[in-house]
Every structure is written in C-alpha cells, then in structure tokens.
Amino acid sequence: GENVEQHPSTLSVQEGDSAVIKCTYSDSASNYFPWYKQELGKGPQLIIDIRSNVGEKKDQRIAVTLNKTAKHFSLHITETQPEDSAVYFCAASGGGNNRLAFGKGNQVVVIP
Amino acid sequence: NAGVTQTPKFQVLKTGQSMTLQCAQDMNHEYMSWYRQDPGMGLRLIHYSVGAGITDQGEVPNGYNVSRSTTEDFPLRLLSAAPSQTSVYFCASSPTHSGTGVYGYTFGSGTRLTVV
DSSP states (O other): OOOEEEEOSEEEEETTSOEEEEEEESOTTOOEEEEEEEOTTSOOEEEEEEETTOSEEEETTEEEEEETTTTEEEEEEOSOOGGGOEEEEEEEEOSSTTOEEEOOOEEEEEEO | OOOEEEEOSEEEEOTTOOEEEEEEESSOOSEEEEEEEETTTEEEEEEEEEETTEEEEOSSOTTEEEOOSSSSBOOEEESSOOGGGOEEEEEEEEOOOOSSOOOOOEEOOOEEEEEO
C-alpha cells in the first residue's frame, strides 16, 4: 500500500520567516495530496490540497508543490505567524476506496 | 450544518469493558472512517465505509467493530477494552470517489479514551 513519510519531525521558525515541510510517497498511482493542520485538542483540518495534474497551488500564505517524478510534495508557509503553530499532516491517496495514507505529522513552532 | 460530530469527547474505561464511540455527519457524505492517533504514530486507519451497509478493515482493526446502517452514522465499538486502546479517536467523512479522485476529509473533534 501507499507509504507517506514527512520530514522534519519538528520545525521551529521565527515569526515572519517561511516554513517548508516535505513529504515523500511511494505509490506512483496516487493522484491526490492534501495537507491538514491540527491545533492542540482539535481534529485535523484540511488547509490545502493538490491533484496530480497540477504542479503548484497557492492559497494566500500557503502553497503546495508536487514533483511526481521524484514522488514528493511540499507545504510552504510564508510570513509565518504564531497562529501557524500546529501539527501538520500530509497524505496521499492510495489503497483505493477513497482511502488516504497519512504521514506521521510535523510539529511547527513559530517563535514570536 | 454541524459537520462531523463525535461523542463523547472524553471517556475512561476499565479493562474488559465495552463501549461505543459515536460519529454522525450531516453532509450526506458516503465515505466515513475511523482513525486512532497515538504519539509519534500519526493517524492510523481502523475501519472505513464507502456507503450504508458496506464496511471494511483498515490497518489496525483488531478489537474494534463497526456498522453502517445509515449514511449519517458510523459508530465504533470496542468489544473488550484494553490499555493498548488508550488513544485519541477521530472520525472522518468525505464525498466518495467520483472518477476524478479522492476528496478531502472532514474530521470530527475527537474522543479521548483512557483504558485503565
């Protein structure tokens, strides 16, 4: 089945700087790659997603890029703010039947 | 539109007890799933359903049962609770695969379960 890995596990950035989280996936047939943000005590929330027919997608301060050849995709957060501090999960479609395989998550800490 | 509602939010069980975690969604999503979240392990799929009357196992199904009698509800039953089932449980739903690919999940706020 699909295997998704995230790096680094913890990322600390100064407020205003950019943060980048990278994920790799194993199944070349995967065609959907969402990113979720989980704040303390809450459920994961979808923040951005990309499909395999697109190389990049932006939504205000966040963007996702996809490299199908290398089988990796990345989340970019620009002008980070304290409210960006959270755990971020990447996922990839795989296993059929609408299933998503999730990475283990990255803790992002924005230092004021 | 409440999204995905999970109850209870917190629960403490004794080893061997059984209980049902409730999950309901009001978005008419056909796909529903249960995950458990443990430190350093990410989200692991327990069971999932692609529609009423259809369920299947995920990667960690042992000790759990599910049923899907309606589109809205997808309860998770712990048959005989064990300390290893101490975790945070999330229910998620999404529209089904329509030929254009998987759709993003909507998660509930979770149930924090402790088995002593």
